[in-house]
Amino acid sequence: MNADNGYDIEDLRVGMSATYAKTLSAADIALFAQLSDDHNALHTNEEFARTTAFGGCIAHGILTASVISAALARHLPGPGGVYLGQQLRFMAPVKPGDTVHATVTVKSVDLARARAELETVCRVHDQVVIDGVALVQTTSSARRAAGARAAAPQA
Amino acid sequence: MNADNGYDIEDLRVGMSATYAKTLSAADIALFAQLSDDHNALHTNEEFARTTAFGGCIAHGILTASVISAALARHLPGPGGVYLGQQLRFMAPVKPGDTVHATVTVKSVDLARARAELETVCRVHDQVVIDGVALVQTTSSARRAAGARAAAPQA
Numbered sequence: 157m158n159a160d161n162g163y164d165i166e167d168l169r170v171g172m173s174a175t176y177a178k179t180l181s182a183a184d185i186a187l188f189a190q191l192s193d194d195h196n197a198l199h200t201n202e203e204f205a206r207t208t209a210f211g212g213c214i215a216h217g218i219l220t221a222s223v224i225s226a227a228l229a230r231h232l233p234g235p236g237g238v239y240l241g242q243q244l245r246f247m248a249p250v251k252p253g254d255t256v257h258a259t260v261t262v263k264s265v266d267l268a269r270a271r272a273e274l275e276t277v278c279r280v281h282d283q284v285v286i287d288g289v290a291l292v293q294t295t296s297s298a299r300r301a302a303g304a305r306a307a308a309p310q311a
Numbered sequence: 312m313n314a315d316n317g318y319d320i321e322d323l324r325v326g327m328s329a330t331y332a333k334t335l336s337a338a339d340i341a342l343f344a345q346l347s348d349d350h351n352a353l354h355t356n357e358e359f360a361r362t363t364a365f366g367g368c369i370a371h372g373i374l375t376a377s378v379i380s381a382a383l384a385r386h387l388p389g390p391g392g393v394y395l396g397q398q399l400r401f402m403a404p405v406k407p408g409d410t411v412h413a414t415v416t417v418k419s420v421d422l423a424r425a426r427a428e429l430e431t432v433c434r435v436h437d438q439v440v441i442d443g444v445a446l447v448q449t450t451s452s453a454r455r456a457a458g459a460r461a462a463a464p465q466a
Contacts, residue, residue: 160352176348178348184346187342187346188346188377191339191342191343191346191374191377192377192378192380192381193331193333193377193378193381193385194377194380194381194383194384194385195384195385196384196390196392197315197390198393216377216380216394217380217394217397218373218376218377218379218380218394218397219346221373221376221397222343222346222347222349222371222373223347223348224373225347225349225371225372225373226347226348226349228349229349229350229351230348230349230350235351235352237351238353239371239372239373239401240400240401241398241399241400241401242372242373242376242397242398242399242401243396243397243398243399244396244397244398244399245395245396246394246395246396246397
Protein backbone atom coordinates (compact mmCIF):
# COMPACT_ATOMS: atom_id res chain seq x y z
CA MET A 157 0.00 0.00 0.00
CA ASN A 158 1.07 3.60 -0.46
CA ALA A 159 1.05 6.22 2.29
CA ASP A 160 -2.58 7.10 1.53
CA ASN A 161 -3.83 3.50 1.87
CA GLY A 162 -4.11 2.95 -1.86
CA TYR A 163 -2.84 -0.19 -3.55
CA ASP A 164 0.53 -0.19 -5.27
CA ILE A 165 0.72 -2.08 -8.54
CA GLU A 166 2.75 -4.77 -6.70
CA ASP A 167 -0.22 -5.41 -4.37
CA LEU A 168 -2.73 -6.13 -7.13
CA ARG A 169 -3.65 -9.69 -8.10
CA VAL A 170 -6.01 -10.78 -10.84
CA GLY A 171 -9.41 -11.46 -9.29
CA MET A 172 -9.17 -8.94 -6.43
CA SER A 173 -12.53 -7.19 -6.21
CA ALA A 174 -14.33 -4.36 -4.44
CA THR A 175 -17.82 -2.88 -4.54
CA TYR A 176 -19.17 0.59 -3.89
CA ALA A 177 -22.92 1.16 -3.77
CA LYS A 178 -24.89 4.37 -4.06
CA THR A 179 -28.59 5.16 -4.38
CA LEU A 180 -29.27 7.49 -7.32
CA SER A 181 -32.08 9.76 -6.19
CA ALA A 182 -34.29 12.00 -8.32
CA ALA A 183 -32.31 14.88 -6.80
CA ASP A 184 -29.03 13.35 -8.03
CA ILE A 185 -30.46 13.10 -11.56
CA ALA A 186 -31.69 16.71 -11.49
CA LEU A 187 -28.31 17.88 -10.18
CA PHE A 188 -26.41 15.94 -12.83
CA ALA A 189 -28.61 17.43 -15.57
CA GLN A 190 -27.59 20.89 -14.34
CA LEU A 191 -23.93 19.95 -13.89
CA SER A 192 -23.56 18.29 -17.30
CA ASP A 193 -25.99 20.43 -19.32
CA ASP A 194 -27.47 17.10 -20.51
CA HIS A 195 -31.18 17.89 -20.25
CA ASN A 196 -32.34 14.94 -22.39
CA ALA A 197 -36.09 14.70 -21.70
CA LEU A 198 -35.63 11.04 -20.74
CA HIS A 199 -33.91 12.33 -17.59
CA THR A 200 -35.80 15.53 -16.87
CA ASN A 201 -39.35 15.34 -18.28
CA GLU A 202 -41.51 12.76 -16.52
CA GLU A 203 -44.52 13.26 -18.82
CA PHE A 204 -42.37 12.63 -21.91
CA ALA A 205 -40.43 9.76 -20.32
CA ARG A 206 -43.72 7.98 -19.49
CA THR A 207 -44.51 7.82 -23.22
CA THR A 208 -41.26 5.93 -23.92
CA ALA A 209 -40.37 2.28 -23.48
CA PHE A 210 -38.72 3.23 -20.14
CA GLY A 211 -42.06 4.20 -18.58
CA GLY A 212 -40.61 7.17 -16.70
CA CYS A 213 -37.44 9.16 -16.10
CA ILE A 214 -34.15 7.31 -15.92
CA ALA A 215 -30.67 8.27 -14.73
CA HIS A 216 -28.04 9.54 -17.16
CA GLY A 217 -25.66 6.74 -18.16
CA ILE A 218 -22.65 8.84 -17.20
CA LEU A 219 -24.16 9.50 -13.76
CA THR A 220 -24.45 5.75 -13.20
CA ALA A 221 -20.88 5.37 -14.44
CA SER A 222 -19.76 7.79 -11.73
CA VAL A 223 -20.37 5.03 -9.17
CA ILE A 224 -17.58 3.07 -10.91
CA SER A 225 -15.33 6.13 -10.54
CA ALA A 226 -16.11 6.14 -6.80
CA ALA A 227 -15.36 2.39 -6.46
CA LEU A 228 -11.98 2.86 -8.15
CA ALA A 229 -11.11 6.01 -6.20
CA ARG A 230 -12.22 4.75 -2.78
CA HIS A 231 -11.43 1.05 -2.85
CA LEU A 232 -9.48 -0.49 -5.72
CA PRO A 233 -6.88 0.74 -6.50
CA GLY A 234 -7.91 3.56 -4.10
CA PRO A 235 -5.89 6.70 -3.32
CA GLY A 236 -2.98 7.39 -5.67
CA GLY A 237 -4.70 5.85 -8.69
CA VAL A 238 -5.12 7.77 -11.94
CA TYR A 239 -7.98 6.99 -14.32
CA LEU A 240 -6.70 6.35 -17.85
CA GLY A 241 -9.73 4.91 -19.62
CA GLN A 242 -13.19 3.40 -19.36
CA GLN A 243 -15.38 1.36 -21.67
CA LEU A 244 -19.10 1.44 -20.86
CA ARG A 245 -22.05 -0.51 -22.20
CA PHE A 246 -25.37 0.77 -20.89
CA MET A 247 -27.35 -2.46 -20.59
CA ALA A 248 -30.52 -1.49 -18.73
CA PRO A 249 -32.12 1.66 -17.32
CA VAL A 250 -31.56 2.95 -13.78
CA LYS A 251 -34.60 4.58 -12.20
CA PRO A 252 -34.68 7.24 -9.49
CA GLY A 253 -34.28 5.51 -6.13
CA ASP A 254 -32.37 2.53 -7.54
CA THR A 255 -29.22 1.56 -5.65
CA VAL A 256 -26.30 0.99 -8.02
CA HIS A 257 -23.67 -1.52 -6.86
CA ALA A 258 -20.45 -0.96 -8.82
CA THR A 259 -18.08 -3.93 -8.61
CA VAL A 260 -14.52 -3.53 -9.90
CA THR A 261 -12.38 -6.66 -10.37
CA VAL A 262 -8.72 -6.78 -11.37
CA LYS A 263 -8.44 -8.36 -14.81
CA SER A 264 -4.80 -7.79 -15.72
CA VAL A 265 -1.73 -6.18 -14.14
CA ASP A 266 1.14 -4.52 -16.04
CA LEU A 267 3.90 -4.21 -13.41
CA ALA A 268 6.37 -2.45 -15.70
CA ARG A 269 3.97 0.37 -16.56
CA ALA A 270 2.12 0.35 -13.19
CA ARG A 271 -1.19 -0.10 -14.97
CA ALA A 272 -4.13 -2.41 -14.32
CA GLU A 273 -7.32 -3.28 -16.17
CA LEU A 274 -10.42 -3.86 -14.07
CA GLU A 275 -13.77 -5.27 -15.08
CA THR A 276 -16.42 -2.76 -14.02
CA VAL A 277 -19.96 -4.02 -13.57
CA CYS A 278 -22.86 -2.01 -12.15
CA ARG A 279 -25.90 -3.90 -10.88
CA VAL A 280 -29.33 -2.88 -9.61
CA HIS A 281 -30.62 -5.85 -7.63
CA ASP A 282 -29.32 -8.68 -9.81
CA GLN A 283 -29.59 -6.89 -13.13
CA VAL A 284 -26.46 -5.66 -14.88
CA VAL A 285 -27.04 -2.02 -15.85
CA ILE A 286 -23.48 -1.21 -16.97
CA ASP A 287 -20.81 -3.60 -18.18
CA GLY A 288 -17.33 -2.33 -18.93
CA VAL A 289 -13.58 -2.19 -18.38
CA ALA A 290 -11.45 0.46 -16.68
CA LEU A 291 -7.74 1.18 -17.18
CA VAL A 292 -5.92 2.77 -14.24
CA GLN A 293 -2.39 3.74 -13.32
CA THR A 294 -1.36 3.08 -9.73
CA THR A 295 1.52 3.94 -7.45
CA SER A 296 4.46 1.50 -7.31
CA SER A 297 6.48 0.45 -4.26
CA ALA A 298 9.38 -0.45 -6.58
CA ARG A 299 9.44 3.06 -8.04
CA ARG A 300 9.29 4.60 -4.56
CA ALA A 301 12.23 2.44 -3.44
CA ALA A 302 14.21 3.36 -6.57
CA GLY A 303 13.48 7.05 -5.93
CA ALA A 304 14.64 6.74 -2.30
CA ARG A 305 17.88 5.01 -3.36
CA ALA A 306 18.57 7.70 -5.95
CA ALA A 307 18.00 10.40 -3.33
CA ALA A 308 20.20 8.74 -0.62
CA PRO A 309 23.68 10.19 0.07
CA GLN A 310 26.37 8.31 -1.88
CA ALA A 311 28.85 6.21 0.11
CA MET B 312 -36.08 15.01 -37.75
CA ASN B 313 -38.46 13.76 -35.07
CA ALA B 314 -41.12 15.91 -33.39
CA ASP B 315 -38.60 17.04 -30.74
CA ASN B 316 -36.03 18.28 -33.30
CA GLY B 317 -33.77 15.27 -32.87
CA TYR B 318 -32.24 13.44 -35.81
CA ASP B 319 -33.84 10.24 -37.07
CA ILE B 320 -31.44 7.50 -38.12
CA GLU B 321 -32.40 8.24 -41.75
CA ASP B 322 -31.04 11.82 -41.36
CA LEU B 323 -27.58 10.79 -40.23
CA ARG B 324 -24.63 10.71 -42.62
CA VAL B 325 -21.06 9.67 -41.87
CA GLY B 326 -19.05 12.81 -41.14
CA MET B 327 -21.87 14.90 -39.66
CA SER B 328 -20.48 16.67 -36.62
CA ALA B 329 -21.49 18.88 -33.71
CA THR B 330 -19.70 20.47 -30.77
CA TYR B 331 -20.83 21.43 -27.29
CA ALA B 332 -18.51 23.40 -25.04
CA LYS B 333 -18.61 23.90 -21.30
CA THR B 334 -16.23 25.45 -18.78
CA LEU B 335 -15.54 23.12 -15.86
CA SER B 336 -15.24 25.33 -12.81
CA ALA B 337 -13.79 24.48 -9.41
CA ALA B 338 -17.41 24.51 -8.20
CA ASP B 339 -18.37 21.89 -10.83
CA ILE B 340 -15.54 19.64 -9.63
CA ALA B 341 -16.55 20.05 -5.97
CA LEU B 342 -20.19 19.33 -6.86
CA PHE B 343 -19.28 16.25 -8.89
CA ALA B 344 -17.16 14.93 -6.00
CA GLN B 345 -20.25 15.16 -3.78
CA LEU B 346 -22.59 13.74 -6.42
CA SER B 347 -20.37 10.79 -7.33
CA ASP B 348 -18.77 10.13 -3.93
CA ASP B 349 -15.45 10.15 -5.82
CA HIS B 350 -13.32 12.19 -3.42
CA ASN B 351 -9.97 11.21 -4.96
CA ALA B 352 -7.51 13.71 -3.51
CA LEU B 353 -6.41 14.61 -7.05
CA HIS B 354 -9.79 16.31 -7.41
CA THR B 355 -10.43 17.64 -3.92
CA ASN B 356 -7.13 18.28 -2.13
CA GLU B 357 -5.11 21.10 -3.65
CA GLU B 358 -2.13 20.64 -1.31
CA PHE B 359 -1.85 16.95 -2.23
CA ALA B 360 -2.52 17.55 -5.94
CA ARG B 361 0.34 20.08 -6.06
CA THR B 362 2.77 17.33 -5.06
CA THR B 363 1.77 15.22 -8.08
CA ALA B 364 2.78 15.44 -11.74
CA PHE B 365 -0.47 17.35 -12.36
CA GLY B 366 0.66 20.32 -10.26
CA GLY B 367 -2.79 20.94 -8.81
CA CYS B 368 -6.36 19.67 -8.73
CA ILE B 369 -7.85 18.28 -11.94
CA ALA B 370 -11.40 17.46 -13.01
CA HIS B 371 -12.77 13.91 -12.69
CA GLY B 372 -12.55 12.08 -16.03
CA ILE B 373 -16.23 11.17 -15.85
CA LEU B 374 -17.13 14.84 -15.28
CA THR B 375 -15.27 15.77 -18.45
CA ALA B 376 -17.05 12.91 -20.22
CA SER B 377 -20.38 14.46 -19.23
CA VAL B 378 -19.74 17.18 -21.84
CA ILE B 379 -19.90 14.42 -24.49
CA SER B 380 -23.23 13.34 -23.02
CA ALA B 381 -24.49 16.93 -23.42
CA ALA B 382 -23.26 17.15 -27.03
CA LEU B 383 -25.10 13.94 -27.90
CA ALA B 384 -28.27 14.90 -26.03
CA ARG B 385 -28.46 18.49 -27.27
CA HIS B 386 -27.09 18.33 -30.80
CA LEU B 387 -26.30 15.00 -32.45
CA PRO B 388 -28.44 12.92 -32.50
CA GLY B 389 -30.30 15.25 -30.09
CA PRO B 390 -33.73 14.62 -28.53
CA GLY B 391 -35.02 11.07 -28.86
CA GLY B 392 -31.58 9.49 -28.70
CA VAL B 393 -30.71 6.76 -26.21
CA TYR B 394 -27.13 6.26 -25.02
CA LEU B 395 -26.03 2.65 -25.46
CA GLY B 396 -22.30 2.80 -24.88
CA GLN B 397 -19.17 4.90 -24.58
CA GLN B 398 -15.46 4.24 -24.79
CA LEU B 399 -13.23 6.82 -23.12
CA ARG B 400 -9.48 7.36 -23.10
CA PHE B 401 -8.39 10.06 -20.69
CA MET B 402 -5.46 11.60 -22.58
CA ALA B 403 -4.59 14.74 -20.61
CA PRO B 404 -5.72 16.52 -17.43
CA VAL B 405 -8.49 19.14 -17.32
CA LYS B 406 -7.91 21.93 -14.80
CA PRO B 407 -10.51 24.06 -13.03
CA GLY B 408 -11.54 26.86 -15.40
CA ASP B 409 -10.68 24.93 -18.58
CA THR B 410 -13.33 25.01 -21.30
CA VAL B 411 -14.00 21.54 -22.69
CA HIS B 412 -15.12 21.38 -26.34
CA ALA B 413 -16.77 18.00 -27.00
CA THR B 414 -17.05 17.21 -30.71
CA VAL B 415 -19.17 14.25 -31.80
CA THR B 416 -18.87 13.01 -35.39
CA VAL B 417 -20.96 10.28 -37.04
CA LYS B 418 -18.70 7.33 -37.80
CA SER B 419 -21.15 4.65 -38.89
CA VAL B 420 -24.92 4.28 -39.30
CA ASP B 421 -26.92 1.06 -38.85
CA LEU B 422 -30.30 1.86 -40.45
CA ALA B 423 -31.89 -1.49 -39.67
CA ARG B 424 -31.20 -1.23 -35.93
CA ALA B 425 -31.47 2.59 -35.77
CA ARG B 426 -28.03 2.80 -34.19
CA ALA B 427 -25.07 5.04 -34.90
CA GLU B 428 -21.47 5.18 -33.74
CA LEU B 429 -19.94 8.61 -33.17
CA GLU B 430 -16.34 9.58 -32.57
CA THR B 431 -16.25 11.63 -29.39
CA VAL B 432 -13.28 13.93 -28.86
CA CYS B 433 -12.92 16.47 -26.05
CA ARG B 434 -10.39 19.26 -26.46
CA VAL B 435 -9.08 22.03 -24.22
CA HIS B 436 -7.59 24.63 -26.55
CA ASP B 437 -6.04 22.34 -29.15
CA GLN B 438 -5.16 19.51 -26.81
CA VAL B 439 -7.19 16.30 -26.90
CA VAL B 440 -8.17 15.47 -23.32
CA ILE B 441 -10.60 12.62 -24.08
CA ASP B 442 -10.71 10.40 -27.15
CA GLY B 443 -13.48 7.87 -27.58
CA VAL B 444 -16.49 6.41 -29.35
CA ALA B 445 -20.20 6.56 -28.46
CA LEU B 446 -22.95 4.17 -29.50
CA VAL B 447 -26.48 5.62 -29.62
CA GLN B 448 -29.94 4.51 -30.67
CA THR B 449 -32.04 7.12 -32.47
CA THR B 450 -35.63 7.52 -33.57
CA SER B 451 -36.53 6.34 -37.09
CA SER B 452 -38.89 7.98 -39.58
CA ALA B 453 -39.41 4.60 -41.25
CA ARG B 454 -40.54 3.05 -37.97
CA ARG B 455 -42.87 5.96 -37.29
CA ALA B 456 -44.41 5.58 -40.76
CA ALA B 457 -44.81 1.83 -40.29
CA GLY B 458 -46.48 2.45 -36.92
CA ALA B 459 -48.86 5.01 -38.45
CA ARG B 460 -49.80 2.59 -41.23
CA ALA B 461 -50.41 -0.20 -38.72
CA ALA B 462 -52.61 2.12 -36.64
CA ALA B 463 -54.64 3.45 -39.61
CA PRO B 464 -58.20 2.16 -40.11
CA GLN B 465 -58.30 -0.79 -42.54
CA ALA B 466 -59.94 -0.21 -45.95
